[in-house]
Amino acid sequence: MNALPAFWLSRGPLAWLLLPVSLLFRAIVACRRWLYGSGMLRSRSLPVPVIVVGNVFVGGTGKTPFVIWLARALAAAGHHPGIISRGYGGSGSVEEVLPDSAAGQAGDEPVLIASRTGCPVVVGRDRVAAARLLLQRHPGIDVIVSDDGLQHYRLPRQVEIAVFDTRGTGNGWLLPAGPLREPAGRMRDFTVINGAATAPGVAGQAWRMSLEPGNAWQLADPQRRMPLALLCAGRQVLASAGIGNPARFFDMLAAIGLQFQALPLPDHYAFERNPFEGRPEEIILITEKDAVKCRGNTALNGDARLWVVPVTAALETSLTQRILERLRGSPPA
Template identity: 45%
Template sequence: MRLIEQAWYQNHWLRWLLLPLSLLFWVLSSLRKWAYASGLKKSFNAGVPVIIVGNIGVGGNGKTPVVIYLVKLLQQMGITVGVTSRGYGGNAESYPLTVEADTRAEQAGDEPVLIYQRCQVATVIGPDRVANCQRLVEQGCQVIISDDGLQHYRLQRTLEIVIIDGQRRFGNGWLLPAGPLRELPSRLKQVDAVICNGAEAQGDELQLTLQPGHLVHVASGKTLSVDEFQQAHGKQAQALAGIGNPQRFFDTLAALDFQLHNPLGFVDHHKFIATDFEQFSSQQPLLMTEKDAVKCREFCPQNAWYLPVDGVLNEADAQHLTQLINTRVLN
């Protein structure tokens, strides 16, 4: 675990040194939010409903599975939906960038490419979310889902959905950089739904479960169920994860009865290069997340497989979210 994460989640003494910077962060972010709320700074209406899927902290909390869940839900309702994202980790020559079938993760970022490949949905990335939304409206989108952007108050929103990591929760509860939070937990009282990922939901939170799919061979696209895979390759495996909370992925593999040898976590959005794989043996399967796989298909070793996951809500929570969308977004 990085030193800064020890301060956030293990109460390392470093947090006290960073506390003055957190106070400054709180002052500046509060002033910025007030400026938009008072009209001093102008916010923009996209012209169609906008659903924000965000968080109050840093790191991966499970936003992408929720975005995919919402995209598929709206598509089933017959709604033309689009997705906007900052495209973190991407380096496009110009913005807004519309993700296409041949767009690489180096251009658009790993999550937008994953969302596009999974859903075949209009996806536009760039630092200016207002411009992104305008591009999506031009493409005929009736509803826009913003992947992240809870704190992007320049963009008006119809619905706010916040995802929290059920295991880490809010860490030490402090704002950046002394803690992992962009906004205080009190912000959750103002949003429309809070979804808990990775542990038991608390209070009025909705419960998200990540349901593993079939394992996919990175190079060829061949798929095997977990049982078929373990019959063919055994249960011994190596693993890597470049996501916000790598341990969540390793726990998922362990729950599937894989016996992992020295699983290796990378920082979120890690830009893989071929030499990253030299430390792994070619004699055992190497398992990774789908988010990792979109960044390294061209140079992955032949023993690399990824495990896609789908976000699943129980029946009551799914009905609640559907009703929320029907009443707040589609009416």
């Protein structure tokens, strides 16, 4: 998704036209939650606690950088985390992901997470099956982080974390009249907002997350690293992003004083063709998520103009303690 439909951010005529369908969707969501809450449908059991990180707001809110931060924080606290994910864009089969796995097979985000965390990662549409394979392959894991899956109720969970960004809840309506997968007020343990301490429609205590860019590294030669300001000084620069909210990447670069042309691409863009062919810019800045896929294209992997901008999530250390406290107070399901 390159950009959200404009009517998802306000209650205009088209949103009102779709509202009856949205109300039906809301009823289905509520019924499904009730079936699991009443025990008529059951979550499967796992021998270790599960932390689910997901979105209520459809599209990119910064969930992947948060998952990376959380896995590192858990490891620093002495835990041995493993990660499961659906693997968007992958084959859908249950399989382990390595840092050099093909994004077309495993999905771009799981490959990035495996590379950045060093933690075991397993993908699969059936997240319970993914969790079981993860534990079978790595029996030392003592906590599982689920990348996405708030709505995957078959997966047991001890902690739920919802990630929003500055768009908040948009117009506050569920799909398709609005951008929400579930009601904004759904119960959860922690709320994280990417880029702000508060956001429209997001009630209750929230934890602010900021994304901090690091030194860029060259796709053709990953050992070459350079500060962004030095790399881009006096050069024509193109910034491109195939993520859920490309504007966030562009805003981050602009905030540190870079001048560039912007080229947004669809979320999970596969780079089967070269979108930079014929571009005159001397430097092309891309996201880590896009770099995972670009390395599989010979023309892109050898293009010396492509530089990857890594980002690191920053949050208050007290959030780690709160999550650990919740884990200690919640036995595995």
